[in-house]
Protein backbone atom coordinates (compact mmCIF):
# COMPACT_ATOMS: atom_id res chain seq x y z
CA UNK A 1 0.00 0.00 0.00
CA UNK A 2 2.73 2.62 0.81
CA UNK A 3 4.25 2.10 -2.63
CA UNK A 4 0.80 2.81 -4.16
CA UNK A 5 0.67 6.11 -2.28
CA UNK A 6 4.11 7.07 -3.62
CA UNK A 7 3.07 6.16 -7.16
CA UNK A 8 -0.07 8.29 -6.87
CA UNK A 9 2.05 11.24 -5.78
CA UNK A 10 4.48 10.67 -8.65
CA UNK A 11 2.06 9.87 -11.41
CA UNK A 12 -0.88 12.15 -10.67
CA UNK A 13 1.41 15.16 -10.02
CA UNK A 14 -0.87 17.11 -7.62
CA UNK A 15 1.50 20.10 -7.75
CA UNK A 16 2.86 20.58 -11.26
CA UNK A 17 5.52 23.17 -10.65
CA UNK A 18 7.20 25.45 -8.13
CA UNK A 19 8.75 28.88 -8.85
CA UNK A 20 12.32 29.90 -8.06
CA UNK A 21 14.17 33.23 -8.41
CA UNK A 22 17.72 33.10 -9.83
CA UNK A 23 20.08 34.58 -7.18
CA UNK A 24 23.08 35.17 -9.42
CA UNK A 25 24.00 34.95 -13.09
CA UNK A 26 24.83 31.37 -13.90
CA UNK A 27 24.72 28.67 -16.53
CA UNK A 28 22.58 25.58 -16.17
CA UNK A 29 22.44 22.81 -18.71
CA UNK A 30 23.81 25.13 -21.41
CA UNK A 31 21.30 27.90 -20.61
CA UNK A 32 22.22 31.38 -19.38
CA UNK A 33 20.24 32.22 -16.27
CA UNK A 34 20.15 35.87 -15.21
CA UNK A 35 19.93 37.16 -11.65
CA UNK A 36 16.30 38.04 -10.79
CA UNK A 37 14.72 35.82 -13.43
CA UNK A 38 11.83 33.60 -12.35
CA UNK A 39 12.13 29.92 -13.17
CA UNK A 40 9.29 27.45 -13.10
CA UNK A 41 10.58 24.08 -11.95
CA UNK A 42 8.43 21.35 -13.44
CA UNK A 43 8.08 18.71 -10.74
CA UNK A 44 5.63 16.82 -12.96
CA UNK A 45 8.21 16.63 -15.73
CA UNK A 46 10.95 15.48 -13.36
CA UNK A 47 8.61 12.79 -12.06
CA UNK A 48 8.22 11.46 -15.60
CA UNK A 49 11.91 11.56 -16.46
CA UNK A 50 12.65 8.34 -18.42
CA UNK A 51 16.28 8.45 -17.20
CA UNK A 52 14.99 7.97 -13.65
CA UNK A 53 11.71 6.07 -14.01
CA UNK A 54 11.26 2.97 -16.16
CA UNK A 55 8.10 3.38 -18.26
CA UNK A 56 7.30 6.74 -16.62
CA UNK A 57 3.78 6.96 -18.10
CA UNK A 58 2.85 3.61 -16.55
CA UNK A 59 0.92 3.78 -13.27
CA UNK A 60 2.69 1.06 -11.31
CA UNK A 61 1.58 0.76 -7.69
CA UNK A 62 4.48 -1.58 -6.94
CA UNK A 63 7.15 0.74 -8.34
CA UNK A 64 10.43 0.54 -6.38
CA UNK A 65 12.54 2.54 -6.12
CA UNK A 66 10.32 5.55 -6.63
CA UNK A 67 12.42 8.64 -5.96
CA UNK A 68 9.88 11.20 -7.11
CA UNK A 69 9.90 14.85 -6.07
CA UNK A 70 6.13 15.41 -5.80
CA UNK A 71 6.72 16.86 -2.34
CA UNK A 72 9.61 19.02 -3.51
CA UNK A 73 13.29 18.64 -2.73
CA UNK A 74 15.96 20.15 -0.51
CA UNK A 75 15.37 22.82 2.11
CA UNK A 76 11.82 23.57 0.93
CA UNK A 77 10.79 19.92 0.94
CA UNK A 78 7.12 19.73 1.95
CA UNK A 79 6.68 19.95 5.73
CA UNK A 80 3.32 18.22 5.48
CA UNK A 81 4.52 15.28 3.39
CA UNK A 82 4.39 12.70 6.23
CA UNK A 83 0.86 13.87 7.12
CA UNK A 84 -0.30 13.82 3.47
CA UNK A 85 1.15 10.30 3.05
CA UNK A 86 -0.59 8.97 6.18
CA UNK A 87 -3.91 10.64 5.23
CA UNK A 88 -3.91 9.03 1.79
CA UNK A 89 -2.84 5.68 3.23
CA UNK A 90 -5.66 5.66 5.80
CA UNK A 91 -8.29 6.89 3.31
CA UNK A 92 -7.26 4.27 0.77
CA UNK A 93 -7.16 1.45 3.31
CA UNK A 94 -10.59 2.34 4.74
CA UNK A 95 -12.08 2.76 1.28
CA UNK A 96 -10.80 -0.61 0.04
CA UNK A 97 -11.98 -2.33 3.22
CA UNK A 98 -15.45 -0.91 2.71
CA UNK A 99 -15.58 -1.47 -1.06
CA UNK A 100 -13.30 -4.41 -1.86
CA UNK A 101 -14.94 -4.97 -5.26
CA UNK A 102 -14.42 -1.45 -6.55
CA UNK A 103 -13.97 -1.07 -10.30
CA UNK A 104 -13.62 1.85 -12.67
CA UNK A 105 -16.94 2.89 -14.19
CA UNK A 106 -17.14 2.94 -17.98
CA UNK A 107 -17.45 6.75 -17.99
CA UNK A 108 -14.47 8.42 -19.75
CA UNK A 109 -12.09 10.28 -17.45
CA UNK A 110 -11.60 13.99 -17.82
CA UNK A 111 -8.64 15.97 -16.48
CA UNK A 112 -8.61 19.46 -15.08
CA UNK A 113 -5.22 21.01 -15.87
CA UNK A 114 -4.06 24.37 -14.64
CA UNK A 115 -0.56 25.77 -14.73
CA UNK A 116 -0.03 24.73 -11.12
CA UNK A 117 -2.27 21.73 -10.50
CA UNK A 118 -3.47 18.66 -12.31
CA UNK A 119 -6.46 16.71 -11.14
CA UNK A 120 -9.24 14.50 -12.38
CA UNK A 121 -12.56 16.35 -12.71
CA UNK A 122 -14.23 13.27 -11.30
CA UNK A 123 -13.45 9.62 -10.76
CA UNK A 124 -16.59 7.54 -11.29
CA UNK A 125 -16.22 4.12 -9.67
CA UNK A 126 -18.48 1.09 -9.54
CA UNK A 127 -18.54 -0.01 -5.95
CA UNK A 128 -20.76 -3.06 -6.29
CA UNK A 129 -20.64 -4.35 -9.87
CA UNK A 130 -22.76 -7.29 -8.68
CA UNK A 131 -25.80 -4.97 -8.43
CA UNK A 132 -27.58 -6.07 -11.60
CA UNK A 133 -30.02 -3.22 -11.91
CA UNK A 134 -27.78 -0.21 -11.78
CA UNK A 135 -24.37 1.17 -11.03
CA UNK A 136 -23.28 2.06 -7.55
CA UNK A 137 -21.10 5.10 -8.16
CA UNK A 138 -18.56 6.75 -5.98
CA UNK A 139 -17.60 10.11 -7.40
CA UNK A 140 -14.63 12.25 -6.57
CA UNK A 141 -15.68 15.60 -7.81
CA UNK A 142 -14.79 19.21 -7.01
CA UNK A 143 -12.59 18.06 -4.14
CA UNK A 144 -15.39 16.05 -2.47
CA UNK A 145 -16.25 12.39 -2.38
CA UNK A 146 -19.87 11.70 -3.24
CA UNK A 147 -21.29 8.21 -2.82
CA UNK A 148 -24.49 7.52 -4.73
CA UNK A 149 -26.38 4.84 -6.58
CA UNK A 150 -27.94 5.10 -10.02
CA UNK A 151 -31.06 3.33 -11.19
CA UNK A 152 -30.90 0.69 -8.51
CA UNK A 153 -34.37 0.21 -6.99
CA UNK A 154 -32.78 -1.16 -3.84
CA UNK A 155 -31.53 2.34 -3.11
CA UNK A 156 -34.14 4.46 -4.90
Ligand code: HEM
Pocket residue numbers: 014015018019043069070071072073075076077078079080081083084
Ligand atom coordinates in the same frame (compact mmCIF):
# COMPACT_ATOMS: atom_id res chain seq x y z
C1 HEM B 1 -0.54 15.61 -1.49
C2 HEM B 1 -0.36 16.67 -0.71
C3 HEM B 1 0.79 17.63 -0.81
C4 HEM B 1 1.65 17.86 -1.85
C5 HEM B 1 1.69 17.20 -3.23
C6 HEM B 1 2.57 18.90 -1.42
C7 HEM B 1 3.61 19.38 -2.18
C8 HEM B 1 4.51 20.33 -1.73
C9 HEM B 1 5.65 20.79 -2.51
C10 HEM B 1 6.04 20.34 -3.91
C11 HEM B 1 6.32 21.69 -1.75
C12 HEM B 1 7.63 22.42 -2.13
C13 HEM B 1 7.33 23.82 -2.60
C14 HEM B 1 8.58 24.51 -3.10
O1 HEM B 1 9.63 23.88 -3.25
O2 HEM B 1 8.51 25.72 -3.36
C15 HEM B 1 5.61 21.83 -0.51
C16 HEM B 1 5.97 22.67 0.52
C17 HEM B 1 5.28 22.79 1.69
N1 HEM B 1 4.19 22.04 2.10
FE1 HEM B 1 3.24 20.62 1.01
N2 HEM B 1 2.25 19.26 -0.12
C18 HEM B 1 1.18 18.50 0.29
C19 HEM B 1 0.56 18.53 1.52
C20 HEM B 1 0.92 19.37 2.55
C21 HEM B 1 0.28 19.38 3.85
C22 HEM B 1 -0.86 18.45 4.27
C23 HEM B 1 0.90 20.37 4.56
C24 HEM B 1 0.67 20.84 5.95
C25 HEM B 1 -0.01 20.18 6.87
C26 HEM B 1 1.94 20.95 3.73
C27 HEM B 1 2.78 21.96 4.10
C28 HEM B 1 3.82 22.46 3.34
C29 HEM B 1 4.71 23.54 3.77
C30 HEM B 1 4.63 24.30 5.09
C31 HEM B 1 5.62 23.74 2.74
C32 HEM B 1 6.76 24.79 2.68
C33 HEM B 1 8.04 24.18 3.15
C34 HEM B 1 9.17 25.21 2.98
O3 HEM B 1 9.11 26.08 2.11
O4 HEM B 1 10.13 25.12 3.72
N3 HEM B 1 1.92 20.32 2.53
N4 HEM B 1 4.52 20.98 -0.52
